[in-house]
Amino acid sequence: MKQNNDACEIFCINEKIVKEVKSSMLSDEEFFKLSENFKIISDSTRIKILYALSKKELCVCDLATILKMKQSAISHQLRILKDTRLVKFRKEGKIVYYSLIDKHVIKLLDMGVEHAKE
Amino acid sequence: MKQNNDACEIFCINEKIVKEVKSSMLSDEEFFKLSENFKIISDSTRIKILYALSKKELCVCDLATILKMKQSAISHQLRILKDTRLVKFRKEGKIVYYSLIDKHVIKLLDMGVEHAKE
């Protein structure tokens, strides 16, 4: 089958349907952003952190204890969650307490849990 | 900070809260499955395929045309979507038509889109 580097040049295409579906697609940028958002909750460590924080504000070492993981691993993931504005923090002395900003994400997680049950 | 390989041994832990949150966590296996599910929709190619198929049943080369990607790339991703039971297919001669099994996943995608708009 001949194809160039940019697109496919195959001959079985149903042009009408392709055109129709193409016009209803979102932009590449929108799809990319969407995938980036889901990427955040596609790692079980991050899901655990978000889930734990949905119950209570927690410091880094509490999270490390709950997840049975090293402090630095937790810190690295918290940075990602902070950068994507899913969590916020407040400092109390040398202890840093993290909490959820975005409860929307918990809805998504819950939907995933429901889905898994089916 | 001293830590062993299995867990953290730091001293700032709020035992009561840790115990409380710990008991409300899901199992590691559940978190893992959850992350696996979100992993499927954390790739923009797969999201595009699912989105396109939510509009209409499509063959592989139509998908390749719509996404402007090579046929083999689409086939590889379709296999993943097939293995995770998100899509099904029917053959009509040498053409293979794919369609959605799981409309639930589209709800998740839509929630993501809504979220992005906020």
Place this chain on the structure above:
DNA sequence: TGAATATATGAGCAGATATTCATATATATA
């Protein structure tokens, strides 16, 4: 000021993943 604690972060590594290329398989048709 010095020591201890709590967290953050850079470098490096190991494992995962998406795409491409080449090719195999399956079907239709001349």
Place this chain on the structure above:
DNA sequence: TATATATATGAATATCTGCTCATATATTCA
């Protein structure tokens, strides 16, 4: 049967990602 088409798939590669280790930073307290 031979050829062309449609799809599937294995291997190779490049990129990404999460964790660990070591260390830096910040804060508290003696």
